[in-house]
Amino acid sequence: MTTGTTTAPTTQRTAPERHPNRKRSSRLPLLLIIPTLVLLTAALGYPIGWQVLTSFREYGLMQQFGAPAPFVGLDNYVALVTDPYLWTVVGRSVLFCVVTAAVTVAIGGAMAVLMNALQPWARITLQVALLVAWAMPVVAAMTVWIWIVDWRRGLLNWALVRLGMDGAQGHNWLAEPWSFFVVACVIVVWMSVPFVALSIYAGLTQVSTEVLEAAALDGANGIQRLRFIIVPLIAPVLSIVMLLQLIWDLRVFTQIKLLQDAGGVANETNLLGTYVYQLGTGKGDFGTASAVSILILALTIALSWYYVRSLMKEES
Template sequence: MTSRTTAPPAGTAPVPVVPAPAPPTRRAPRRRAGRGLPLLLVLPTLVLLVVALGYPIGWQLVTSLRKFGLQQQFGAPPEWVGLDNYVALVTDPTLWAVVVRSVAFCLVTAFVTVAVGGGVAVLMNAVGRWARLVLQVSLLLAWAMPVVAAMTVWIWIVDWRRGLLNWLLVNVGVDGAGGHNWLAEPISFFVVASAVVVWMSVPFVALSIYAGLTQVSTEVVEASMLDGAGGWQRLRYIYAPLVAPVLSIVILLQIIWDLRVFTQVKLLQDAGSVANETNLLGTYVYQLGTGKGDFGTASAVSVLMLLLTVALSWRYVRSLLAQES
């Protein structure tokens, strides 16, 4: 069909054709006026964080390049020795023994803590309301107990003269348990120290993992139960992958905390052990700095301790960044 144009009737003026308006050109989006406001609000916190962390680290670096001896204790300025403190540490077998001991203690304690805390978290997720409430209150009380007060109880438990542990072993019938000093031998010392550190760290790990378990969808769990998945299969294929970010953060924090543990080991050493055989990095720095007044070497060990912490936690930091991206 061909379309015909209808002519206007006679005596009627033709209607002018108005051209269609041109489409508006797209302008570049204007920058929001308040775009820099969040950065401005965060800036004071960043400055405070840089000052609070940068000054101690800078002081440690400068101090590690100096020598402190007997003259410095009487007011003489420290002598600038450059990297001599680091060279002396690298060639010192005592430092490497302390490093190996600290890394082994850190890794074993951290993973045992996460395993025990994860078990307690699964238990809290499985029991009833009142049992869960009792567990949570008990964990909070253990976590809130001051370190010195808790260590007083633990030292009384393992005391070789009137300790509860030896008393229980004697009543059970263990030969040679009476008067046994658990802090005299390095192996038994670190077993006790690990038990103390794990006991103090389990509440944080258990409550953190339990918080992650509560975020798992009940529909997913019920669907897996309908498909015939058992308790171990649900824990392995449903709960563990969904709680993996929480586990990564908890393991990272435990490695950092257990590597620089000081108070528990120091108080146990004072209770009856040989410090040179049971030193970790934290107590070794304290022994060099406060005990011997060698602040240059102590600062060098602190710098090496910082580098070791970064090296041990770098893998977990990369995994966290990958999860964020």
């Protein structure tokens, strides 16, 4: 009697094939981005490092002639945070940048919606006008604006007098802080609206017309389509545009400085940019000016952190 033994079939596991091309391609984006990271580190690392080191030193007029800059630690920062004028400038700068950024995005968004609804010839005409205004150099544009608000020969006072406002004759719009910042806000918004309008219009062109037509068939009016369909779809564009405007308007310098030179009172109209200039170039206190620059960097990060987090969530 023979007994047969049955052997269970054995399954042979084959090791997964390695694809060297796939591994090499996964490294390719990293290799391509390394030169850019090196250039950014070299271009931004040195100025920021110099600012940080200078903010811990007493760097005044003597140091400009070769005297060593003594290390003072946090003395520059302590002097800043205990100075009430600094917090006045900080509050003024934050309020200015928030208001101008919000007005710019609102007007730019309205112009983008208008461009999307216009006929092609009218849309192209408006886009060319926006590009011309945006491409105008800042100093050239400020020359025109200063002429408009000039208290002696300004176009604004001339037009108001012709409209019957006799009090406008010889009125200096830059002498009072409130009217100074109204003029500055108008100028900054005028210079920023073209970029915002064109950016939002580019986002509007990506909204599907079929979705809008379906919403219209369901009874949604224009405002409802804008609020519940268009705005959510272009939210990433609105977020990045608002973020950029907050950063740019917090660091505004040229417009404020030229308006101060045209008749504004510097101590009553300083923003953070002009305050750094006044401390550094005006008084020669580059240590304190560097400390204010680091404060501006911290404020920029704080104001933009919410939008950066929103963008990161949308990306993930």
